Amino acid sequence: MYKLVVVGTVIASTVAHIHPVNEEIIAQIKERATTWVPMEMEENPLHHKSHEAVIGMLGTIFDTDSDFPEPTYSASNLALPLNFDSRSQWGSCIHPIRDQASCGSCWAFGSSEALSDRFCIASGGKTNVVLSAEDLVACDTSDLACDGGYLNKAWNYLATTGIVSETCFPYTSDKGAVPNCPRSCTGSGTWTKYKCDSNSVVTARTITGIQNEIYANGPMETSFNVYSDFMNYKSGIYQHTSGYLEGGHAIKVLGWGVEGGLEYWLCANSWGTSWGEAGFFRIAYGECGIDSAVYGCTPSVTMADFTA
Secondary structure, three states: OOEEOOOHHHHHOOOOOOOOOOHHHHHHHHHHOOOEEEOOHHHOHHHHOOHHHHHHOOOEOEEOOOOOOOOOOOHHHHOOOOOEEHHHHHHHHOOOOOEOOOOOOHHHHHHHHHHHHHHHHHOOOOOOOOEOHHHHHHHOOOOOHHHOEOHHHHHHHHHHOOEOEOOOOOOOHHHOOOOOOOOOOOOOOOOOOEOEOOOOOEEEOOHHHHHHHHHHHOOEEEEEEEEHHHHHEEEEEEOOOOOOEEEEEEEEEEEEEEEOOEEEEEEEOOEOOOOOEOOEEEEEOOHHHOOOOEEEOOEOOOOOOOOO
């Protein structure tokens, strides 16, 4: 098994004096980028964090090995629209942007957010719940909490153990301190585990496969390499233009489109609504490995598996 591990602190040690949000890189982006524009330094919420805190948000450990099959579809499923946005298709089932803050828990946010949306979609809106990223951070011992996680292991946890709701186990790791894994709600509500159906996790590795899976079942989770310039994104279709490789990051993919002849993925980040396009961003197909391995599952909406 081949693993590529990207750890922000290792890279940061060689360029610790260079904060990824700075006037020089903003100037480079303005000069070189043709499909997107950067935030001005003072308006970027990441500018007000330390370099260590910013790099610490990149918590994806890349692993090319996955036992999950690729999704399959009949030819009739391949008539896909040129543009697709899950928010337009499923409305309030696509939950709001969240903020992981100072914890490398992007892997947990992307997976819990995608599963939250899919439960609502699969149940016809009856199970409309935000699921707990903290459950993954505190309880998934195959991953590394605020120090990062593997997407395939996170989805295995969702399939075998499941997670509770955000109201039951609220997110408190925003400053990097991880609570003990509880056996009852630390917030309100009931200790109900929401999980994937058995053997339903898929890993899409082609553009058509990703599109079909999102179009049929809702948002998915993916990861990609983050360079310094991405931290400065404001709007448009991101393509890497300059800067250092800072680390790996996981996000939720909710659609796709084309603008000016350039095809892109529509994604939800977990850095709050003050960053990017109100927390969302668009990125060109194939950019920084964004569509190399994309995860989703069929949620268990029967309640048969919901046991404490």
